[in-house]
Amino acid sequence: MIRVTCIALVAGLMGLFVQATLIHSAFPAAIAPDFILVLVVLLALRERSLPFLFLAFLLGILSDFASGQFLGLNSAGMVVAFGLVGVISTRVYAERSLAIAFITFVCSIAKSAVCFVMLMIYISADVVTSSLWRVVFIEALLSALAAPILLYLLSLGVRSSRAKGARKSGRGQSTSYWATDR
Amino acid sequence: MAFRNSGSFSDFISRNSVPLCSLFLLAVSMQLMSASSRNPKIANSGALVIDTVLVPLEKGYHEVSESTKYLWTHYVWLLDVENERNSLLDRVKELEALNSRLMEHQRENDRLRGILQFSNTTSQQGVVATVVGRDPSNWIQTITIDRGADQGIAIGMAVVDGNAIVGQVTSVTAGSSKVLLLTDSTSAIDAIVQSSRATGIAEGGMHGGLLRLRYVERLQEIPVRAGDRVIASGLDGVYPKGTLIGVVHRTDESKGGLFQFIEVAPSADLRRLENVLVIAPDLKGALNEGEGGK
Structure with a gap:
């Protein structure tokens, strides 16, 4: 669990870095996928337990810290997304990339809806414009596309980490982590 | 019963721990949102923590990105600039060659104008010729011109440039002639010092391409001085x-x-002769023919 937490936090920071810097410098007007949400979805797909729920919440707080505007906005969205994965994943075969992309898409929309509602409640309706929904849709689409790729990269990272651990302890290499060890 | 109820409650809690915790965290989030909307410093303090991690990364990325941009704009992009530069250099070479040719035409034009002016002022008719060769030895000073017997050139004809005497024709072929320069040791021209009217023979063969004016008597009313013009x-x-x-x-x-x-310095620049006029007093209209031939 500690390893997963560390990997998730590092991956979250990396995601924020990519969102905040890489994508915007390469494509200034581009909409970036929400890597933190993708991470939360992948965590929820792996295990819907309390520690993972808190991890999702923590990643949401991390995202809020990065924006520096409102605390609790993204964390609420991530908690909802985490819960939604549980609801959807029982209805689709979540091992397939397409299904993962679909779940991510739905969760992204849901998270945005939560953020919208919270902004409506706590700030003002003027903040939310109609063009925002276009952004929300594109962000969801990009997040859905990024999810299978991020899953593959995380699998590689965890596998390599486990292989090192196994070599140290003298045991054989384990199988995949995110995909099969559910 | 109370135990059973208590057990069923704990079972309910354990079975629905995730949804319940989700609600709890949702409530926490809303509280945080409420607090941070009233007091933005709460979110900002957390942003400072994240910034300590992300900002160095972003700075590093910015530097790398700027370096890459610099590398791109100053080196990789310059590949196109280099191609452009090469094509411009080729163009410059072409234009330089063209300019050189035009300047050459201009100079040739000036020389021919000089010769024509000489012909007009002296009423001498002749054939304009181009110097095409020089005697390879240092002993004999002759030049070869591209006009010969076909153009009416004959042995003994005087050859001048636009300004002064060059020499005389010593041999003729159908299309070319040899001109003995006045600086050759076998050349001799009956001359007068223009100011003193002293007469003598201007002979070649002196060192440095000079002539020697011989047979000028010492007893002259007006002495001969350096700078005096010597004419035929x-x-x-x-x-x-x-x-x-x-x-x-x-x-x-x-x-x-x-x-x-x-000692007399020839006025014709014999080392840089390119066009000359062969004076042909017996040839009517020879000058026009020569210009046409040129």
Whole structure:
């Protein structure tokens, strides 16, 4: 669990870095996928337990810290997304990339809806414009596309980490982590 | 019963721990949102923590990105600039060559104008010729011109540039002629010092491409001085009277004898001859023919 937490936090920071810097410098007007949400979805797909729920919440707080505007906005969205994965994943075969992309898409929309509602409640309706929904849709689409790729990269990272651990302890290499060890 | 109820409650809690915790965290989030909307410092303090991690990364990325941009704009992109530069250099070479040709035409035009002016002022007719060769040896000073017997050139004809005497034709073929320069040791021109009217023979063969004006008597009313113009007397029947030979370069009074020692510098620049006029007094309209041939 500690390893997963560390990997998730590092991956979250990396995601924020990519969102905040890489994508915007390469494509200034581009909409970036929400890597933190993708991470939360992948965590929820792996295990819907309390520690993972808190991890999702923590990643949401991390995202809020990065924006520096409102605390609790993204964390609420991530908690909802985490819960939604549980609801959807029982209805689709979540091992397939397409299904993962679909779940991510739905969760992204849901998270945005939560953020919208919270902004409506706590700030003002003027903040939310109609063009925002276009952004929300594109962000969801990009997040859905990024999810299978991020899953593959995380699998590689965890596998390599486990292989090192196994070599140290003298045991054989384990199988995949995110995909099969559910 | 109470135990059973308590057990079922704990079972309910354990079975629905995730949804319940989700609600709890949702409530926490809303509280945080409420607090941070009222007091933005709460979110900002967390942002500072994240910034300590992300900002160095972003700075590093920015530097790498700027370096890459610099590398791209100053090196990789310059590949196109280099191609452009090469094509421009080629163009410059072409234009330089063109300019050189045009300048050459201009100079040739100037020379021909000079020759034409000479022809007009002296009423001499002749054939304009181009110098195409020089004698390879240092002993004989001749040039080859591209006009010969076919253009009416004959042995003994005088050759001038736009300004002064060059020499005389010594051999002729159908399409070319040899001109003996006045600086050759076998060349001799009957000459007059224009100011003093002293007569003599301008002979070649002196060092430095100079002529020696011989047989000028010492007893002259007006002495010969450096800078005096020396012209052809016309008595030799080759060079028209008054045609410039050169200017007195040096006189030496210390040398004894009946005659003065006078060195004359030819006015024609014999080392840079390109176009000359062969004076052909017997040929009517030869000048026009020569220009046409040129």
